[in-house]
Ligand SMILES: NC(=O)C1=CN([C@@H]2O[C@H](COP(=O)(O)OP(=O)(O)OC[C@H]3O[C@@H](n4cnc5c(N)ncnc54)[C@H](OP(=O)(O)O)[C@@H]3O)[C@@H](O)[C@H]2O)C=CC1
């Protein structure tokens with residue numbers, strides 16, 4: 001790997017991809033050397049710098065993954081789940097560059113494929129690149145581990161813009177999983193995904209999720225610990241997508257490990273903040 005981290009970006013035309021693309025172009029220790037767009041995209045063949053910042057960067061958008069990653073040290077992924085799973089498999093098959101993915105909403109099959117690819121490829125996958133959320137996750141783990149499980153009910157709430165396709169958000173799931181693991185539970189066994197109708201009293205030990213969609217809200221999360229006559233809430237609000245982009249670059253720096261790289265495996269933002 002070179003001193004400058006050379007990035008191939010997937011999903012560069014999307015909301016997160018545009019934010020990451022601009023951050024890569026502005027960071028002195030990064031260079032954008034590849035960008036993948038969907039087959040038939042009107043952006044194919046365009047200089048990505050030109051339409052992201054108004055300044056050409058000689059990175060031409062392509063539909064060909066192999067071409068986009070040819071000179072890359074890291075692949076940054078802001079696409080959608082099917083693209084992520086397929087890309088991870090192809091990169092693992094080529095012994096290609098590590099993958100840093102912020103994509104959420106994987107179904108069980110896509111998650112299995114991503115995990116299998118990580119046996120051969122270093123993959124950092126996170127529902128949220130924000131360093132603030134990484135800290136919130138650690139705080140949730142600590143709180144859930146210390147509070148007696150059946151005295152404190154846990155509810156995870158999230159709000160996002162009207163275009164978000166998946167619910168609960170990837171962040172809500174990672175926060176819920178942190179709480180469940182701290183209690184020695186498997187999230188799938190204790191999660192209550194939503195309530196409607198005559199649901200009866202709350203089942204002790206469950207972790208509830210609720211999602212609101214509307215407007216242009218970038219991302220709000222709260223983990224509420226509801227006890228008898230008291231409440232603790234750990235919450236986070238994203239005011240701009242640039243925070244995700246900044247965290248994505250931090251994750252890429254960690255993955256690059258000063259050019260040494262990391263062994264194959266599945267990493268998270270907890271690995272990144274452990275040394276930040
Ligand atoms: N980890 C984090 O911090 C964050 C994660 N996210 C997650 O990132 C993902 C993207 O979110 P967002 O940017 O809002 O979504 P968008 O729909 O705005 O962007 C998705 C991007 O993926 C591209 N894409 C989708 N399918 C393919 C394909 N088969 N081949 C090539 N390109 C493809 C789209 O291309 P086209 O424009 O042509 O459709 C677009 O560029 C979501 O999973 C979201 O939850 C979002 C914000 C922060």
Ligand SMILES: O=C(O)C1=N[C@H](C(=O)O)C[C@H](O)C1
Nearest residue numbers: 104127128164169170171219
């Ligand atoms: O789709 C989004 O916009 C976001 N998705 C991520 C998630 O699913 O948690 C992160 C962020 O909240 C924005």
